[in-house]
Amino acid sequence: MKLFKTLSILAIVLVASAFSVNTTVASGYEVGDIATDFKLKNIDGNIVSLADYTSAKGFIVIFTCNTCPYAVQYEDRIIALDKKYADKGFPVIAIMPNDPEVQPGDSMEAMKARAVSKGFTFPYLMDEGQKIYPQYGATKTPHVYLLEKTNKGNVVRYIGAIDDNYKDASAVNTKYVEDAVDALLEGNNVPETKTRAIGCTIKVKNNN
């Protein structure tokens, strides 16, 4: 039965990837791809790149925002991820992908205010010009890309949700991101490399 389950998950992943290859021109990263670095402005005014983190083993890149209720539900858990894994070499890098002209609640000022009120321990970057999220293939907030630093570059090891219960952190059955980071820290393969969750579409001009 366990094998069966593994196979069915695998089949879903394969089907999903097959479809995205067939139907989309720029479908973003799949697990195994090398993720681009970036130079994005943080809420403190500094420019942040993955390359700045010379001693990191990888990154928990999370596309998130102020205004999506799912992202808000996960704020405390994102902070907890950074507190748990930054010291172990996997810091959280949060990127806000929305166009603030379309979604004023996600302006740089609003991002600063949220980061202060929640006590964000990680960079909260504005994807200015919305150039980075399409390369990653993020479609919604929150959307996690777990990267592992290798000599070839930052390899995508996991794409998807933080865990399997947006509503209640204490009722979570599977902590997808934690399981993935733990596996990498132990030198193992990530148990589940792609998951799906409901989220808010990334806000761009025209589609809104």
Added chain:
Amino acid sequence: MSILTLDDYFYNMKHTLALFVLLLVSCKTDKKTDTAQTNDIKTETSTNNDVKLEIHDFNGLEPYLNRTDDKIYVVNFWATWCAPCIKELPHFEALNANYKGKNIEVILVSLDFPHQFETKLKPYIKEHDLKSKIVVLDDVDMNTWIPKVDENWDGAIPVTIIYNKDKREFYDQTFTYESLENELKQFLK
């Protein structure tokens, strides 16, 4: 057979078409088994402001996605917190009104949060006097049910399914009234 990891499969993906087909079959079989095992349909209702909500987990919703009568079903996944959803919702309402009595059923599947049923969803339904069938999906295990709605859906809303007993289309996009009606007309041919 040893269990390969997903990563291994992924890297070999392009060379394993046969395996892929095999797995697809396994997947479908497995799903059917799962559904049979967990067939306790949970339906809750609550009343407030004269609005009655029909609330389901995915097992309860699934029949709405798989009717086999002669109707055409237009199923839209939305939420009051989703701005693009709210923007296109009137087009679904208009379609529902304009095709009344023509064997077409519009179903609006709300993904609103349970803690906002009373404060957001019910007031919205009442204020906008929604006439289409509304069902609420409350099921946290999204990674399980999202691919059952459509393999190609990553979870961003809105999305829409139009189907009848012979044909099914999944739309990961927003609609104008014209574009929605045009898609419906493909089913009326």
